[in-house]
Amino acid sequence: MHPLIRSFGFLFSPMLLALLSGAMAVSAPPSCEQWGVFEVELEGPATGNPFLGVELSATFSHDDQSITAAGFYDGDGVYRVRFSPPSQGKWKYRSASNAVELDGKSGEFEATAPGAGNHGPVEVAHEFHFAYADGSPYKPIGTTCYAWTSQPESLQRQTLKTLSESPFNKLRMCVFPKRYTWNQNDPSLYAFEGTPPNQWDFSRYNPKFFQHLEKQIVELAKQGVQADLILLHPYDDGRWGFDRMSDDADDRYLRYVVSRLAAYRNVWWSLANEWDFMKHKQESDWDRMIQVVSDADPYRRLTSIHNGYILYNHNNPLLTHASIQNGSAAEEAGRAVLYRDAYRKPIVLDEVKYEGDIPLRWGNLSAEEMVHRFWEGTVAGCYVTHGECYLSDDDVLWWAKGGVLKGESPARIAFLRDVLLGSPASGLNPIDKWQAPNICGKPAEYYLVYFGTSQPKTWEFSLPRHELEDGMTFKAEVLDTWNMTTTPVDGEFHAKSHSQYEFKDAEGRSIDLPGKPYIALRITRADHE
Template sequence: MGTGSVLWGVLAPMASRCRSVPAPICRRANPPWSLTILVVTLLSGVAQTIAAANCDQWGRCELKLTGPATGNPFVDVKLTAEFTQADQRITAAGFYDGDGVYRVRFSPPTVGEWSYVTSSNAKQLDGQRGSITAAPPTGDNHGPVRVARQFHFAYADGTPFKPLGTTCYAWTSQPDELQERTLETLAAAPFNKVRMCVFPKRYTWNENEPPSYALEGTPPDQWEFDRFNPEFFRQLERRIDQLAGLGIQADLILLHPYDKGHWGFDRMPAEADDRYLRYVVSRLAAFRNVWWSLANEYDFMKEKEESDWDRMIRVVTDADPYGRLTSIHNGFQIYNHTNPRLTHASIQNGSAAEDPGRAVLYRDAYRKPILLDEIKYEGDIPKRWGNLSAEEMTHRCWNTIIAGCYPTHGECYLADDDILWWAKGGVLKGQSPARLAFLKQVLDNAPAAGIDPIDKWQHPRIAGQPGAYYLVYLGKQSPEEWYFVLPKHGLEDGMRFRVDVLDAWNMTVTPIDGEFVVKQQTPYLFADENERTVPLPSRPYQCVRIERVEKSE
C-alpha cells in the first residue's frame, strides 16, 4: 500500500491465538494476542472498505496512517479521531510513532459497530472515515478497573477487583534479561497491581543507566523536550501488555523526584511536562490495565509548586477519553485527595498501617478508595523505611484490609549485585509474599462487596459485611480464646454462624466445631446465646473468620 493507506490492527488481549497477518502488524507476545486487520484503501480521497474486522469490547484497536515526517511531527502535527456509536462519542488523540507513522488507539467501551473520522492539520491525515465492530469480550477480559461502591474497585463488567500490589519502580529501565526475570517472578506472586515508573530512577542501589530513554537527545542530560523516542515507548508498551497477560494492573508513575537533576526529567519546564503527559496518555490510555499516578512523592520535587500538580492532573484527565484510575502519591505532605479528578487516594504512611483504627481515618477524610501504597518495606537495608520484618509487613497488610483500605507490598533486601526488588525487580527474597498469597485467598473468598469497617470507632479490628461476614483480626495479641461478640449492625436474635480461625503467618485455616447462634447482649453487642468462646493457639497474627449460615444449609 502507498502513503495514502490506512491499516487497522485490532489487538484483543488474552485471546487464544494470533491470526495470519503481515509480520510488522502481528507481534507475537506471551501470552499470544489475537490480531485482526481492517484494510482501507484511499481512492481519490474516498475511503473504501476492503474487509470487515472485529475486536473485543475493552480491547485495543489501532489506526495506522502515513503522514508528514519532516520538521517536528511531535509538535507540528495534530491528530485526533472521533469514534461514535448512537449517542456515544469518544475522541482519542493520535501520536507520532516515528518514520512518518501516526497512530490512533481506541478501546471500545461497548459492543457493536463504531464509526470513526479523523481530524488533523495535516491533509494526509484529515477526514479519514471507517468503522469497526466490537465483539463481546473473551477470555479474561473483564474490562478496565473502576471505582465501585465508593471505597472499592471492580472491573467494568462488575467482577470485583481487590488490589494487593507491590512496588517495582524501575524494573522496565533494566536490561531485558532482568525484566524477563521480574515477569517470571510476578507470574508466581500474589500481586495484581505493580507501581512502576516511566522515567528511570537514580538512588542508592539503583544508579545504572537505562537501556533507552523516553526523549531524544544525548545522555545523561542533553534532551530535546519536544521529541520523544518511540522505541522506548514500544518497549514499555510490550511490558504493560505482558502484565495484562498476568492479570496485573500497571500503576504507572509519570514523574518522580529520584533523578536529582542527573537526567533532568524531574525539572522539565511546564510546557515540556504537559507535552510529555499528553504524549503518554495518547499512547497508553487505550491499555485497559493502565492506571495513572501523577508522581511518586510529589512533594519532594522542589522545582514544582502544588499548583503545578493541580495543572498536570488536569492535563492527564482531560487527555484521557476513558477516565482511567488516577492518583498522586506523597512524601511528607499529603496531597488534597478531595480533588474530584483523582479517583482514589495513594498514601504513604507506615504508621497508619500499624493499626486499623488509624488507616480508616483516610476513608472518612477523602470518601473514596484508599490505597496505602507505601507502608514501608520488608528488608534489611540501613534505612528506617526499608527494614521491616516479614511478620511486620504481613501484619500491616492485614491491618490495612481490616480498615477497609488496600495495601501495597515492597521489598528491599541487600544484594551484592544491587538488585533490590523495590527498584529493579528480579526475584523476591522475603517471606511476606507467601503470606500475602494466603491473604489474597481470604479476600477472593470474601463477599464481592468488599471488606468494610463495621463499628470503626469502638471495634476497629472487626470488619466485613454486617450480618453476613466478619474478619476479627487480633494482630500481635496472643490470647487463648476469643469471646464471640459482634457489633449489633445487621444482626438479629437467632442468626447462625460458622467460624474458622485463620493463622495469618502460618497460613492455616482451622474450622471450629458447631455453629454459633447470636443473641443480643447489650444495646450495642450480640454474643453467642450460650456464651461460647472461640479457642485460639496463644500466638500472634490470628484472625477469626465468621460467616452467616443460611437456614437452607
C-alpha cells in the first residue's frame, strides 16, 4: 500500500504520479514549503477504538536532522501524520506503529523555499521579544475571541473578515466551547463522541470538530494571524464537563490536539485561561499537563498559561513566555516592567480588561483607557492584548463570539502597530526603568517617550545616558496616540553629557507639546550613516 501524501491540501499518490509521468520510471517526489505542512495519509484499522488502541508515528530525516511526529486517527479508517519541515532539502520518512497496516511505510519529499508571507513559526528572540524563524521581527498585537469557532458559520466568516481589516496579528481562542454571560448557545460540533450536553466518551474524538478547527487555523494563517489556542478553561461549570475530565482524559486530549495541530506554524499553546478558577484541578496537574504538551510537540511551539487571581510560576522552563491577566499592571509602565524582572522572558499582558459597556468591572474600559494601557505596556517592554465587550441585542460580543469590532481602540492600536513596525527589530526595552519608566527604546538609537494622562506643554530634551556620547545627533517627532498624528519637530538635538545619569541638548533646547493627554515622542538618531 502506498501512503498518500498531502501538502497544503493537495493530494499526492506516488502511484498516480508515476502513471502521469508517462515514460518516466520514477516520479518526482512531492514537495512542501519550508515551515509548511506535509501530511502522510495511511489506511488502517477502523474497528475497536483506534484512538486508544493504535499507536502511530513517523520519523522524518534530512542530513543530520531527525524529527519524530505522532500520528492520529481521523476517522473512517484514515490515519495521518503531519510534519512541518524546519529546513529546505530532501526529507525522508518512515512510519512506526503497533498496527501492521501502518508500520514501516516510507517515502520522501522535497522541502522548498517558503512562499510569500511564510516567515516560519514565531519564536522567542532577544530574551524579552519574538521573531519569526527566518529572523523577521514579530511584534504581537493581539485580541481575544474565546469561542468564535463554536458559533454559526456565517458569524465565523464575519469574524475572519473583521480580523483581515484589523491591526491584530494574534488571536486568543478556545478549543472547547464557552458558557458564560452573553454566551449561552451550544455549538453544533463537539470534540468528543457522545450525546450533548454531557454524555461523552472521552476516549473517542470527533474528527469533524477538529477538521473544522484546523480549517479556521489555516484561515488565520493566511491572514498572518497567530492562533493562541486555549486548551482548557473553566467556563463550563459542568454544562459539558470538559473542565473536569480525569487526568488520563486530559492527557490523552492534549496529546491528540498536539498531534493534529503542532505542524501548523501559526499555532501557540495556552494551557488554560484562568487556570486557578478550574477548581477540579490542582497546581500539580498543570505542571503535569505542561510537560505532556512539551513532550508531545516536536517543534516546541510557544507555550503559556493564563491566570485568574493566582499567578502560575512562569519560571517553568517549558513556558516560553508569561501570559498575564492584570489590568492595573498596564496602567503604569513601572508596574508592568516588574514581570520582566521576575520571569526574564517575554511578557504578554493578555488580559488588561476590555473596552466596552457591560455592567462588570472587567469589561467597561473606555477606548482611551484601552489605548493608554497598550502604550504603557509597550514602554515597559511588554506586549498587550486587546478585547472588546459592547452590549448587543443579539448577544454577539467580540470577546466571546467575534463578529464585528465596534470600539474606537482598534484604529489607535493600528497606529501603535505602525510605530512598532518602524522600531528596532530587536525590540523595545526600558532604558532607565527605575527613574524614567516612561522611556523605552534602544540606547543611542531609538527612543519612545510616553506621557500618558499627564498633559505637559513642554519637555526638556533629556535622555538616560546609557551608550550616549557627546555630539550624537537626534531628530524628534510628536505622536498624538489618540488622534493618530505624527508631527516632526524642527531642527536637530545634539546630545551633551549633563550628569552621571542623563544627556541633554547641547543648547538646552526643549520640545513644545500640545498640553493634552496621550502624547508620545519618537526620538531617533539623525547622524547614522
